[in-house]
Amino acid sequence: MLVANYQSLQDNGVYLREKLVWTNFNATSSQLDYHKTWVQNRISYLDSVFGEYLSSNETGKGNITFSIFPNPANGYFSVQGVSSWKDAEISIIDVSGKTLLKNRFDESDPHPAIFVASLSSGIYFVIFKQGSMTKTFRLAVKR
Secondary structure, three states: OHHHHHHHHHHOOHHHHHHHHOOOOOOOOHHHHHHHHHHHHHHHHHHHHHOOOOEOEEEOHHHOEEEEEOOOEOOEEEEEOOOOOOOEEEEEEOOOOOEEEEEEEOOOOOOOOEEOOOOOOEEEEEEEEEOOEEEEEEEEEOO
16 A cells, blocks of 8 residues: 555655755655654554543543643643642643653642743643543643
8 A cells, every 4th residue: 555655646746846845855665664664653652651532621530621721821821620739740741752841739729820931832742640540631832
């Protein structure tokens, strides 16, 4: 199938157009296996880090809905639907898997704000952990 896709792209002049932009570009069918393997490995890695289902709204135990607000965020966001922040932790991870921020919380602030003013515009993953529960959210930061 990959060879058929390669041939279809070749027949439709896609590789010729690529060569106009990148003069050193040389497409070969042997590159397809490398790219396929790389994408499969990357998706497996991201699934292992973030889980297979990502959303800006998650349902927790007892049908409690967790959500991030505002999303997209500019300077801060908060997690709505958390009844207690005892032993809670929030991590912000970029799309490469790098942890950019990790905060631990307690019950002293019932509605803490998580500041993201230092982050560039883009998509991030927010991981909320509390005890054995882990929820993953997508967060858009927009400047």
